Amino acid sequence: MEFQLSEYLILFAASFVVVGSLTPFVRRLAIRLNVVDSPSESHKTHKQPVPYLGGVAIVIGVCVVTYAALFQAKQYKAIGLVSTVLVPAVIMSIIGLIDDVKKLSPWPRFIAQNLVGTCISGFLIFTDSLGSPSGYRLFDVVISVLWIVGITNSINFFDNVDGGASGTVLISAVFLFILAYQGGQYLIGGLAIVLAGSTFGFLIWNKPPARIYMGDAGALFLGVLLASLTLRFNPNPIDRFSSFLIPVLLLAMPILDTSVAVLSRLRRRISPFQGGQDHLSHRLIRSSYSKRQSILILWLFSCFFGSLAVALSNSPMKFEREISVVALMVWLTTFYLFFRTSDQN
DSSP: OOOOOOHHHHHHHHHHHHHHHHHHHHHHHHHHHHOEOOOTTTTOOSSSEEOOHHHHHHHHHHHHHHHHHHHHHTTTTTHHHHHHHHHHHHHHHHHHHHHHHOOHHHHHHHHHHHHHHHHHHHHHHHTTTOSOOOOOOHHHHHHHHHHHHHHHHHHHOOOEEEEHHHHHHHHHHHHHHHHOOOOOOHHHHHHHHHHHHHHHHHHHHHHOOOSSOOOOHHHHHHHHHHHHHHHHHHOOOHHHHHHHHHHHHHHHHHHHHHHHHHHHHHHHTTTTTTTOOSSHHHHHHHHTHHHHHHHHHHHHEEEEEEEHHHHHHHSSHHHHHHHHHHHHHHHHHHHHHHHHSSOOO
């Protein structure tokens, strides 16, 4: 199945319009049902209640545009393959929606993430759909489950400031589309560009000052979907280390944010699941940057690491090691600079 670039642009525009148009309706529904994020906890940065359920608009937009495009193109055989990516993400979104409404403890979500991650990784490995297998099935299963659970939580953690998760997922999805399009992996490219358009449509309403949040329903959906797509993505004939590094670069900022926050909490002997103002955005704001400036800095870092992923994928083999070293050094330096700033006000 092959699409022209113009067809991908249509997918991007369609998902942007669907989610951008649907979000205000979902916002009004959330207000009517009183599904709002009240600034009642110390780690909250907003001053007024903000409605949740934005993730519902994202899920509907991604699913409607994706399946409509497949039916329009008469790609009926691809529907089952796409469903193996979307259905687990929708399941996690439903669990997130329950959490948004009922406020679950962290453990039910964590258990569900592991179950979903195990099912996805088992399917990928035993159907030979894993993009960069190591050759050892048990190792691949463990790493794949850790990746799915880790990225799902990273996106959820990164949704700590207006436009943080939605803008970063948009950037990651665009760079994943570029890589998939260059590599002739058109189904992954199609899902990535739909994901990009959907998050862009939501970002219009989620940028500072946010008028709606995606909630766990959106963050868990985006996390599982991105994790699944990057696992399926085959970075083509480059060495194994670089092939493992490319997905990490695509999601470098959510991984960085989670690493800084979790290690900071462990250092202070508090639960990693406990909320706090120790994320990257909070640290930038305490360093005298405005909320908009902080988000822009995080987006620029995401673009930088995404560009490194594209450069690594397209570089001659003799330069792969150098680009990998530069990428790791920049990430570690950024981690150190953020980690050494104050954890709380």
